[in-house]
Amino acid sequence: MNSHEAALLRAELLGVTQNWQSEDKPTQATDIFFPTAHVRALALDRPLVIGMRGAGKSFWSEVLTSEALRPAMSRFVKGYDRLQFVGSIRWDVDGGEFSTRLPSRTHLENLQEALEPRVLWIALVLNELRALCEAKGIAIDMPNPSAAGGWTEVLRWSGRNPDALRQSLEQINVALSQSGEVALVVFDALDRMQGQLAHSVDYLRGLLQLLLDARQLKGLRFKVFLREDMTNMPSVLSFPDASKLVNEAVHLKWTREDIYALHWHKLAQGSKGFQKLLSDTFGPPQLQLSDGYWHEVLVQTPPDAGKLTQLLKLLAPPYMGSSPTKGHVYTWWYKHLADGKDRVSPRTFAASLKEALQASQRPNSVSVLMPTGIQNGVRAASDARVEELKEDYFWVGTALAAFNDRSTPISVKEIYGVWSIGVDGTPTPRLISEQCSAKNVFVPWDERDRLTSNSQKLRDTLVELGILILRDEDTRLDMPDIYRLGYRIRKRGGVSPRR
Amino acid sequence: MSVDKYLRTLDRFNAILRALLLHKEAWTQYLKLFQPPFNALIFVRDWQGFVHVGVPGAKHSEGAWDAALRHAPQDAISALAVAADGLLFEREGFVFSDELFDAGALWSSTDRVQLEELDPLPVYWIERQTKEKIWVQSPEETTKPHPLRVTYFGIKGGVGRSSALLASAYHLLRQGKRVLVLDADFESPGVSSTLLADDLRPDYGLLDWFALDALRPDFANELISTARLYERSGLDASVSGEGTVWVAPAFGRETQDYVGKLGRLYQDVAQQGYAQRFKRLLQSLEADLKPDVVLIDSRAGVDDTAAVALTQLDAHGLLFATHGRATWTAYEHLFKHWQHFAHLRERGEDFRARLHVVSALTPVDSAYDRAFLDASYRLFLDHLYEELEPEQMEGDGFNYGADDPDAPHRPWRVRWDDVLRLFDPIQNPAQLDAAVFDKAFGELVQLLDRLLGVEGLDHE
Numbered sequence: 037m038n039s040h041e042a043a044l045l046r047a048e049l050l051g052v053t054q055n056w057q058s059e060d061k062p063t064q065a066t067d068i069f070f071p072t073a074h075v076r077a078l079a080l081d082r083p084l085v086i087g088m089r090g091a092g093k094s095f096w097s098e099v100l101t102s103e104a105l106r107p108a109m110s111r112f113v114k115g116y117d118r119l120q121f122v123g124s125i126r127w128d129v130d131g132g133e134f135s136t137r138l139p140s141r142t143h144l145e146n147l148q149e150a151l152e153p154r155v156l157w158i159a160l161v162l163n164e165l166r167a168l169c170e171a172k173g174i175a176i177d178m179p180n181p182s183a184a185g186g187w188t189e190v191l192r193w194s195g196r197n198p199d200a201l202r203q204s205l206e207q208i209n210v211a212l213s214q215s216g217e218v219a220l221v222v223f224d225a226l227d228r229m230q231g232q233l234a235h236s237v238d239y240l241r242g243l244l245q246l247l248l249d250a251r252q253l254k255g256l257r258f259k260v261f262l263r264e265d266m267t268n269m270p271s272v273l274s275f276p277d278a279s280k281l282v283n284e285a286v287h288l289k290w291t292r293e294d295i296y297a298l299h300w301h302k303l304a305q306g307s308k309g310f311q312k313l314l315s316d317t318f319g320p321p322q323l324q325l326s327d328g329y330w331h332e333v334l335v336q337t338p339p340d341a342g343k344l345t346q347l348l349k350l351l352a353p354p355y356m357g358s359s360p361t362k363g364h365v366y367t368w369w370y371k372h373l374a375d376g377k378d379r380v381s382p383r384t385f386a387a388s389l390k391e392a393l394q395a396s397q398r399p400n401s402v403s404v405l406m407p408t409g410i411q412n413g414v415r416a417a418s419d420a421r422v423e424e425l426k427e428d429y430f431w432v433g434t435a436l437a438a439f440n441d442r443s444t445p446i447s448v449k450e451i452y453g454v455w456s457i458g459v460d461g462t463p464t465p466r467l468i469s470e471q472c473s474a475k476n477v478f479v480p481w482d483e484r485d486r487l488t489s490n491s492q493k494l495r496d497t498l499v500e501l502g503i504l505i506l507r508d509e510d511t512r513l514d515m516p517d518i519y520r521l522g523y524r525i526r527k528r529g530g531v532s533p534r535r
Numbered sequence: 536m537s538v539d540k541y542l543r544t545l546d547r548f549n550a551i552l553r554a555l556l557l558h559k560e561a562w563t564q565y566l567k568l569f570q571p572p573f574n575a576l577i578f579v580r581d582w583q584g585f586v587h588v589g590v591p592g593a594k595h596s597e598g599a600w601d602a603a604l605r606h607a608p609q610d611a612i613s614a615l616a617v618a619a620d621g622l623l624f625e626r627e628g629f630v631f632s633d634e635l636f637d638a639g640a641l642w643s644s645t646d647r648v649q650l651e652e653l654d655p656l657p658v659y660w661i662e663r664q665t666k667e668k669i670w671v672q673s674p675e676e677t678t679k680p681h682p683l684r685v686t687y688f689g690i691k692g693g694v695g696r697s698s699a700l701l702a703s704a705y706h707l708l709r710q711g712k713r714v715l716v717l718d719a720d721f722e723s724p725g726v727s728s729t730l731l732a733d734d735l736r737p738d739y740g741l742l743d744w745f746a747l748d749a750l751r752p753d754f755a756n757e758l759i760s761t762a763r764l765y766e767r768s769g770l771d772a773s774v775s776g777e778g779t780v781w782v783a784p785a786f787g788r789e790t791q792d793y794v795g796k797l798g799r800l801y802q803d804v805a806q807q808g809y810a811q812r813f814k815r816l817l818q819s820l821e822a823d824l825k826p827d828v829v830l831i832d833s834r835a836g837v838d839d840t841a842a843v844a845l846t847q848l849d850a851h852g853l854l855f856a857t858h859g860r861a862t863w864t865a866y867e868h869l870f871k872h873w874q875h876f877a878h879l880r881e882r883g884e885d886f887r888a889r890l891h892v893v894s895a896l897t898p899v900d901s902a903y904d905r906a907f908l909d910a911s912y913r914l915f916l917d918h919l920y921e922e923l924e925p926e927q928m929e930g931d932g933f934n935y936g937a938d939d940p941d942a943p944h945r946p947w948r949v950r951w952d953d954v955l956r957l958f959d960p961i962q963n964p965a966q967l968d969a970a971v972f973d974k975a976f977g978e979l980v981q982l983l984d985r986l987l988g989v990e991g992l993d994h995e
Contacts, residue, residue, distance in 0.1 A: 356930070360985050361888070363941035371939060372929070378938065415928065443922065445913075507937065508909045517929050517936055529922035529934050530874050532651050 037350065039402050045309045046393055046404045052306035053390040062099055065108045066328030069301055071294035072338045077286040080115045080218060083247045083258045084281055086267055087288030088502065089428050090381030093261040096288075097126060097224040100259060120217035123164030128225035139187040141476070144229075146188070151195045153242025154249075158201045159194040161221050161246075165208055168219055172211045176204050205256070212255025223260040227428070227478040237482055240272050248281050263428070268500045269482040292370040293339035295385050300347060301334040302386075313350060318343065352405035365410065372414045375502030376516050384518070387420040388413035415521060422522030429480065431468040432503060435494055436523050438464065443526035445507060445514040452491040465490035540621050544584065547622050548875065551578070551586075552652055554618035558611035559656055565611075566591065566657065572642040573632055575657035579641075580876075582663055585624035588615060589641060593633035648878055662876045681821055683828045683986055684850035688842070689835040690865040694895035696855045697726040698958035699949055700832050702976040703983055704730070705770060705960065705967065707828050708778040712987075715826035716768070717741065717817070718785045719833055719844060721797055726832040727784030729959050730768040738763040740786035744816055746796045749804045755816075759823050763787070769961045781824055801840055809840060810847035817848060828987070837868045846877060851889045851986055853947075857896050858907040863914060870918035879919075883933025887919050887943065891982060894946035896955070907946055912937045915944040947982045950975045 037045070062068060077085045077096065087093045099105045101124045110116035124130070130137040138160065162169075162178055169176050177200050181187045194201055212219055226240065247258055266272065273282060290298075303310050305328060314331050315321070323330040333343050345366045356363045363371075373380045373388055392413030396406040425432055438454035439446070455464040462470075472479040481493035488496075495513070498504040505514040520527060540547070555562060555576075566574045569591045577589035590612075616623055632638040647659035685703070689696045700716065707714045718727040721742055739758055748755040758764045764787070768780040786793050801809045821829065831850060834841035845852035856862045879885055892911050897903070921932035929935055935942030949955075952975040960966045973980075 360988055361941060363939075367940060371936070411928065411930070445916065505937070508913065509906075512913075514937055521926070521928055524925035526925050527923035527927075527929070527934055528916055529920040529932070530870075530916065530918040531879055531921045531933070 037403065039400070042401060042404045043397075045307075045313070046396060046401075048307045048309045049303055049404065050390075050393045050397075052303055053386070053393060055306065056302070056386055056390070062095060062102075062105060064327070065105065066305060068099060068105065068108055069298050069335070070112055070337065071290055071298070073287065073289040073291070073294075075112060075337070077288055078109060078113045078259075079286075080113075080119075080220065080257045080259075082284060082286050083250070083260055084244070084267075084285040085259065085261050085288060086264055086285055087261065088264055088375075088379060088381065089425060090383045091288035091290065091379075092382070093263075093288065094128065094224060097124065097222050097259075097261055100124075100220070100222050101126070115218065118216060118218045119220060120212065121165070121168045121219040122222065123161070123168075123219070124222040124224070125160055125164065126222065126224040127228040131225075131228055136181055136186070139181075139191060143187040143191060147191060147195075151191060152198065153239045154246050155194055155198045155201060156191070156239065157243050157246045158198075158205060159190060162201060162204055163190070164221055165219060169204070169208060172208065174204065174207050174211060178204070205253075209253040209255040213253075214255075218255055218257055220257045220259060223258065226260075227263060227266065236478060237269060237271050237484070240266060241275060244272065244278065244281055245275055248275075248277055265480045265497055265500050266478070268497070269485075271482045271485060290380065290382060291339075292367075292380070293341050293344055295370065295380055295382060296344045296348065296366075297334045297339040298382055299385060299389055300344070301331075304329050304331060304334065314347070317347065317350065352403050352410065353407065356407045356410070365405075365407065369410055369414070373417055373518055374516060375518060376499065376505040376514075377502040379502060381421075383424065384417045384421050388417035391416035414518070418518050418522040421518055429501065430475070430477070431471055431480075432498070432501075433523070434468055434471070435464060435498060436503075436525070439515075439523070439525045441526075443528040444520060445512045445528055448495065448506075448511055448513055451495075451513060452489075455491050455494065463490065465494045468494065537621075541584075544622065545871075545875075547586075547619060550618035550620075551615065552650065554611075554614040555653055555656065555658060558614060559653070561611045562656055568592070572639065575642065575659055577642060577644075577647065577659050577661060579661045579663060581624070584622065586619050586622045586628060587624045588619070588629045589632065589638075590629055591632045591642070593631055646878075648876060660876060679818070681818070681849065682826050684817070684831065684848055685828065685983070685986065686831045686833050686844040686848065686850045686852045687855065688833045688845055688852055689855040689895075690837060690862055690869065691857075692723065692835045694855050694857050695949060695955045695958075696835070696895070697729065697832060698955050699853075699855070699893065699895070699976065699979055700726050700830055701729060701770075701958060701960065702972065703830055703979060704768070704780050705773070705972075706976070706980045706983060708770060708774050708780050709776075710987075711777040712827040713778060713825065714780045715765070715820060715824055715829045716780060716782045717820075717829065717831045718783065719813075719831050720835065721785050721800060722834050722836075724785035727782050729961070730770060730780065730782045731766055731784060732769055732961070733788075735766050735769060736784060736788045737766045738787045738789045740764070740784045740790050741816065742785055742793060742796050742800065743787065743790055745800055745812065748812060748816075749799065749802070752805065756819050759819050765820070765824070773960065773964060773967065781826065783820060810843045813843060814848060837865045842869060845890070846873070846886045849889075851891060852886065853891050853893050853982075855893045855895045856907075856911070857894070858903060858910060863910050866914055867918070870914060874918040882931075883921070887933060890919075890943040892944055892946050893979065893982075894948045896951040897946075897948040898951050904946070904948075908937065908944075911944040911946055912942075915942075919943075947978045949979055950977075 074092065074096070076082060078100070085093070085096070099109065101122055106116070106119070106122065125138065127138065134140070159178065162176065163181060166176060166180070177197070179185055179189050179193050181190045183189070208219070223243070226243070229236065229239070243260065247260060250256060250258055267282070267285070273279075300310075304314060311329055314333065318331070318333045321329065321331040323332055323335070333340065333347070348366050352365045354364060356365055356368045369388070370380055373384050388410070390413070392405050392409045394409075395412035396404065396409030398406070401409075435455075438451050442450070458464045458467055469479045469483060480497045485493070495504065499506055503515065503519050505516065506512070507514050515525060562576065566576070573591040575591070579587045579589065581587065612629065616628070619628065632642065635641065644661060646661050648661070650658045650660055687696050687700045704714050704716055716726065716730060718724050719741060720726070741764070744755055744758050744764060747758060765781045765783040768782045770780050804812060817829065829850075831844050831848070833844040844850060854866070856866065873879075877886075879887065894904075894907050897907075920934040923929070923932050923934050929939065935944065939945065952971070954966050954971050954975055958966060966972065
């Protein structure tokens with residue numbers, strides 16, 4: 037490829053990336069791309085799915101609940117042909133003060149008598165299955181929230197008739213399993229569940245207990261998408277056999293190969309030049325599907341690292357500098373986008389790719405992507421990641437203010453010291469939990485855990501999110517570049533920088 | 536207290552910095568009176584540890600001196616004298632450029648290291664560790680093209696460094712490379728004994744070259760051109776193909792008075808230090824044998840003379856270490872010395888970028904790996920990596936992430952294995968069996984391939 041050809045292909049690819057949305061909501065079958073680890077996440081007998089921000093939780097809950105997209109799944113995942121019915125409890129879509137599908141914040145806060153969390157969840161599930169029950173001829177005594185009494189009446193009734201609720205659930209299960217059918221209920225965006233914040237840990241635990249109980253129900257399946265910090269609290273998992281649930285939980289992981297394959301696949305959808313590059317290198321695609329462009333090199337599982345490297349080398353030089361000791365572009369790029377747990381979210385990579393293409397647009401660029409362009413891409417992705425994080429975790433900036441005028445890695449004790457002084461006499465962890473309560477947002481740690489210091493809870497949450505890394509037997513805190521750059525924090529070094 | 540002031544040399548160094556900062560304005564004014572390169576202060580620490588201060592101008596150029604230091608003419612200079620205390624050479628320790636025969640050479644010496652802490656005040660530090668005339672300039676630094684050089688360095692012995700070198704030679708031989716092995720561990724020569732059976736040993740060794748070079752430099756290269764300094768290793772026969780392994784041992788069959796020659800090894804000869812002489816020897820051997828790769832077994836220990844093979848030869852340096860406080864503390868001494876007194880160029884364009892840590896005798900244990908990585912990362916961070924500003928990313932300055940596979944601190948593991956107990960593949964070829972060899976040396980081989988620019992399908 038000469039520099040002219042490179043410029044043409046770059047322009048075409050840039051055009052494709054311009055159409056990418058920041059929220060990647062799937063609308064058609066070509067949007068569905070299967071990373072290796074995600075097949076398991078969709079399996080019907082794996083109720084718990086955990087993923088970081090941007091890993092694809094809402095993407096998959098959207099696919100699962102969409103009548104248009106779900107049929108495409110049966111090609112990949114076993115058992116979907118038996119799916120009779122799919123209900124969903126998604127607080128981002130159906131929650132809210134004026135929605136009747138789920139109880140509102142007012143309902144949950146005004147519960148007259150204590151409602152056992154597990155019972156609340158059964159009531160919500162049963163309400164979702166109401167139409168199915170009618171079709172199967174199963175009578176449900178639970179009042180309908182769309183009736184005059186609304187959710188207030190439903191919740192009051194449920195609190196008094198837990199056994200009736202359980203029996204109804206069992207009846208549906210029997211009816212479904214006898215006919216070899218399955219009903220699925222999808223849970224998502226639990227952090228947006230309104231009200232009852234002080235007790236949200238209890239409600240979370242109640243749901244997980246229900247999942248454990250429901251393992252015996254062959255006709256009824258659940259799929260719960262949870263954020264990693266929500267499953268990291270000891271009290272959430274403090275019930276018998278919780279470890280069984282955790283053990284079979286599926287993590288929405290993206291390997292480095294998945295990330296590259298996904299984005300080359302997305303580029304191939306809109307670029308004839310890129311399709312030609314693929315065909316010239318690996319032969320024409322063997323998969324002939326009616327919709328979209330499917331080249332097996334990009335959609336095979338597991339992806340072939342060698343071929344993906346080969347492809348990148350057609351777009352970029354092999355190294356980030358003049359010699360291999362400066363790093364292979366293939367490994368360098370991913371590594372510099374990775375968080376403390378060596379993870380890269382698709383959105384982060386997309387942001388870096390977009391900017392890398394843009395910044396490689398120089399008259400003397402000999403390839404589609406240039407190392408300096410990729411570096412700029414990483415910078416842009418870092419800022420984008422920090423912005424993205426604010427939506428779920430607005431308080432991270434408050435916590436990391438302690439690192440201003442300091443450099444990482446830094447001793448844990450020093451940061452604890454700064455946190456305990458806090459702002460205007462309020463220690464940082466307390467400030468954060470007050471802000472969370474005020475904003476009606478999930479407090480990212482267990483407030484009732486008295487054995488762990490608040491500073492340590494905050495630290496552990498940041499480590500769990502991949503923003504901080506513990507080193508030297510938990511005495512030092514390090515920060516991956518993707519966050520350090522975005523939050524503008526100095527990096528430690530024994531040699532002072534040249535001015 | 537009186538003893539401490541001579542021993543706490545870093546404290547003195549910092550006191551000097553403070554004294555200069557205190558009178559920064561006065562020095563700035565004074566130095567402005569001179570043209571480059573004389574618009575700078577030069578500190579020289581000699582081989583005894585005394586500090587000499589080089590000041591531009593004449594000792595009695597009262598006019599200039601007074602103009603710059605107006606109100607307190609002697610304050611700035613006496614503050615320095617107080618700071619340097621007992622380390623100041625003789626009573627005065629100040630040398631003015633006008634007093635020197637070839638001051639220009641000193642002021643533009645390539646050995647000088649700028650004290651960044653004082654920037655923009657131009658102050659340089661020169662470290663003279665050998666017993667040479669201290670005001671002598673070292674030859675201009677030129678890096679001619681040369682084959683890949685790899686130095687095997689250990690801060691402590693007995694960690695399988697020689698075995699690793701042997702394994703490397705075998706791997707390169709198998710790739711069809713021409714390999715030259717130098718046994719430069721003069722205090723404890725060893726690698727050549729395994730690579731060369733007694734009946735293959737050449738007449739003389741590298742130490743003889745140094746001895747001859749001191750007596751008759753014009754004859755020194757005859758040792759090389761007549762092939763009396765090296766021999767083909769017995770390892771050669773284990774592989775067919777283009778490759779070969781030459782070994783230049785520390786001593787030969789005819790070497791006499793090894794200990795006496797060793798005692799004179801590090802002395803300067805004709806104003807050339809050990810580093811320069813070593814480099815000449817290396818260049819002569821390379822010119823003669825035209826190897827693709829040169830492997831150097833270096834002396835072990837916390838010693839800047841030993842470390843010459845790491846810093847001065849334009850070689851890649853393999854730092855062998857096992858995880859333990861003693862090892863890391865010893866490396867820390869060496870790194871601290873480099874941190875303050877070595878030539879460190881912007882963005883790590885110097886020997887630092889060619890360092891690679893080798894985790895020697897590594898057990899199969901994740902906790903050990905983690906602890907090793909933490910220690911190695913910390914060592915480099917605290918002493919050799921550059922501090923990064925908030926907006927600088929790793930690579931903008933010489934700094935790396937802990938898990939960066941391209942970082943100098945990234946440990947390349949040599950596995951502990953029974954085979955390392957007595958690694959002698961010439962006597963015992965079963966040790967070259969792929970299953971055994973790859974388990975112990977797999978990562979080391981990866982590193983070598985990478986230095987050679989060989990691309991494998993491994994991506995780490």
